[in-house]
Amino acid sequence: GQNIDQPTEMTATEGAIVQINCTYQTSGFNGLFWYQQHAGEAPTFLSYNVLDGLEEKGRFSSFLSRSKGYSYLLLKELQMKDSASYLCAVIDSNYQLIWGAGTKLIIKP
Amino acid sequence: GAVVSQHPSWVICKSGTSVKIECRSLDFQATTMFWYRQFPKQSLMLMATSNEGSKATYEQGVEKDKFLINHASLTLSTLTVTSAHPEDSSFYICSARTGDYEQYFGPGTRLTVT
Numbered sequence A: 001g002q003n004i005d006q007p008t009e010m011t012a013t014e015g016a017i018v019q020i021n022c023t024y025q026t027s028g029f030n031g032l033f034w035y036q037q038h039a040g041e042a043p044t045f046l047s048y049n050v051l052d053g054l055e056e057k058g059r060f061s062s063f064l065s066r067s068k069g070y071s072y073l074l075l076k077e078l079q080m081k082d083s084a085s086y087l088c089a090v091i092d093s094n095y096q097l098i099w100g101a102g103t104k105l106i107i108k109p
Numbered sequence B: 001g002a003v004v005s006q007h008p009s010w011v012i013c014k015s016g017t018s019v020k021i022e023c024r025s026l027d028f029q030a031t032t033m034f035w036y037r038q039f040p041k042q043s044l045m046l047m048a049t050s051n052e053g054s055k056a057t058y059e060q061g062v063e064k065d066k067f068l069i070n071h072a073s074l075t076l077s078t079l080t081v082t083s084a085h086p087e088d089s090s091f092y093i094c095s096a097r098t099g100d101y102e103q104y105f106g107p108g109t110r111l112t113v114t
Helices: none
Strands: A003-005 A009-013 A018-025 A032-037 A044-049 A053-057 A060-065 A070-075 A084-091 A097-099 A103-108 B004-007 B010-013 B019-025 B032-038 B045-051 B067-073 B076-081 B090-097 B103-105 B109-113
Touching: A003 A084, A009 A018, A018 A032, A018 A084, A018 A103, A032 A060, A032 A070, A044 A053, A044 A060, A044 A070, A044 B103, A070 A084, B004 B090, B010 B019, B019 B032, B019 B090, B019 B109, B032 B067, B032 B076, B045 B067, B076 B090
Parallel strands: A009 A103, B010 B109
Antiparallel strands: A003 A018, A018 A070, A032 A044, A032 A084, A053 A060, A060 A070, A084 A097, A084 A103, B004 B019, B019 B076, B032 B045, B032 B090, B067 B076, B090 B103, B090 B109
């Protein structure tokens, strides 16, 4: 079967750095997304990785290792508004999006 | 670009009535649209995938006669929750895809059935 694993919840301090991991086993791979979702709102796009390596976009970076079936989202200089759920999703060989359950990130002052 | 709208943003209806939710891609043509449901503190659950002009493909466990999906054009898909019950109360989110992979999400519709 297809499976995406990410931690259920993480806590970090304002101004710090946090890394949210995602591992996947899917039938084929055509890219990996990270989305941010605030409570009561729809997800918003953060990043897309299809090649190995690190993609940096401001305070957020996303890393992919296809051989390891592994990705992480790195958030720097954490702000209170970063408190949200972070969803990892993989596109399989049929171009279907397979979703992880999401990681709830709690930022403390 | 790539904006998806949903209407209404929230709706309260009585048990037994039907509710229609619209999903529109405003500035692009969506080859495929997806309907998700999300219960509080849970992840997105894909309900169905619809392609313009063809019948929707429903995920296992989703009743096609209860959740009617019409993808009438490349910019509009509708989800009708028929004979709604309180357990149908949820956050319904649509997304639209153009090309092979990227999905753009609508803002969601919060349905409360009393």
